[in-house]
């Protein structure tokens with residue numbers, strides 16, 4: 001147990017009450033709460049349909065199935081992400097084709113995407129890394145030009161907004177919400193995210209009725225979407241259903257989203273203020289929705305310095321992490337595809353130097369002072 005954890009959900013009596021109410025009913029699955037949560041999250045994001053499931057990974061898998069991405073199809077994606085954004089491609093025996101990121105934005109570099117398109121390419125799957133939106137304007141143009149599907153992994157970006165041109169991204173209610181780009185998008189509700197659905201959860205978001213109908217069916221064992229035909233399974237499906245207690249918590253968490261985003265912005269601005277003159281590091285981009293607070297050591301540092309800093313922070317009770325380890329260098333990917341160090345230099349450069357500091361709604365200023373002081377001391381050693 002760390003004195004200061006990396007992340008912590010913000011659960012109030014309102015969420016506890018909502019969950020207890022569900023527990024008093026006979027409907028713990030397939031009830032009205034999931035439908036209500038879907039309606040609210042679709043409205044908030046500005047899309048027509050939402051399909052709630054039991055993880056962000058399940059949501060990504062459903063999109064891959066819905067777009068009929070399969071054997072030997074190629075999907076262009078980023079190596080700087082959580083493993084799910086490329087595992088979901090492998091689930092259907094398709095091939096992730098990695099394209100390097102931009103060092104400053106941390107997202108897939110649209111200028112490099114076209115060079116990786118082949119006759120096998122079926123989709124581009126971009127990630128709003130750390131809630132910073134991918135460059136959707138450019139990606140949409142490329143997808144349209146080459147007749148490719150576009151998938152948004154917005155697992156980390158609930159509440160974030162995109163305002164093209166990309167550099168002018170500022171949020172503040174003026175942009176288009178992350179989770180509304182491409183043919184379909186996802187959010188995750190794992191407890192380190194902006195909101196959680198009692199531990200695990202995810203959602204598919206889309207304006208396309210065919211995609212949403214397919215996802216409703218496949219999350220529920222491939223059933224026909226007709227209550228009278230409950231035991232008819234018309235396609236291969238899974239149990240990816242979201243339980244009612246999770247949806248009930250999600251509804252309340254979503255009602256609190258503005259408060260949540262404000263609290264997170266306050267924590268980020270305290271970090272920014274206290275770290276701004278510390279020349280050994282670079283601060284994160286400004287966000288309209290903060291998922292994590294990830295600093296980057298400057299050029300003179302190497303991976304072993306970063307690893308030492310994280311180790312020593314942890315020894316002092318402060319949980320830090322190295323978000324993200326490049327997907328192409330994960331043991332499974334190296335073994336299966338033969339990737340090696342140097343394949344995606346920007347991703348590797350960033351990965352070797354990033355440190356995620358503790359970040360959550362109710363992180364207190366005294367705790368931030370302790371984290372910042374300890375960090376500065378350890379880095380200067």
Ligand SMILES: Cc1ncc(COP(=O)(O)O)c(C=O)c1O
Nearest residue numbers: 055056057082084155188189190
């Ligand atoms: C970018 C990204 N994609 C996908 C996922 C998968 O979400 P889940 O953990 O809910 O399966 C995550 C979750 O942490 C993520 O950060």
